[in-house]
Amino acid sequence: MKKLRWKNFLLPGVYYLAILSLSLIPKSGVDAVNHVVPLPNDKILHLGVYSGLGFLLGGLPYPSPWLGMIGSWMGAIDEQVQRLAPGREVCVPDWIADIIGISVGLGLRRRFQR
Numbered sequence: 001m002k003k004l005r006w007k008n009f010l011l012p013g014v015y016y017l018a019i020l021s022l023s024l025i026p027k028s029g030v031d032a033v034n035h036v037v038p039l040p041n042d043k044i045l046h047l048g049v050y051s052g053l054g055f056l057l058g059g060l061p062y063p064s065p066w067l068g069m070i071g072s073w074m075g076a077i078d079e080q081v082q083r084l085a086p087g088r089e090v091c092v093p094d095w096i097a098d099i100i101g102i103s104v105g106l107g108l109r110r111r112f113q114r
Contacts, residue, residue: 004061012056016074019049023078027087046097047104050075054105058113064106071102 030039039045053074057067075098082088 008060012053012060015053015056019053019078020081023081023088024085025088026085030088043093043097046075046094047101050098050101051105051108052101054102054107055109056105057102058106058109064110067106068099068102071106072099075099075102 025033033039040048050071054067054071057071058064060067075095078098079090079095083090
């Protein structure tokens with residue numbers, strides 16, 4: 001196993017903090033952005049954003065099942081953070097899209113590493 005340094009966690013950590021900060025935007029703010037730049041379906045957004053996170057997590061020298069489980073928990077935490085934003089709601093289908101996205105990202109990263 002490669003020597004693990006704190007720097008290995010920096011990019012996935014910053015990416016995840018960006019996800020959490022976007023989750024704190026109130027629904028009215030999301031609607032305002034959607035009027036200027038049409039956003040894709042909510043589930044597609046979750047899938048795409050978490051595919052990116054899965055890709056970054058896949059660069060860590062841990063087994064994919066562990067990284068998938070950690071990514072799943074990160075998605076669950078993200079859904080709970082949305083409770084803090086006015087008008088936003090917790091949605092299990094969003095979490096499922098997060099999990100699928102993590103799996104896709106991990107799979108792509110591991111495929112490129114071979």
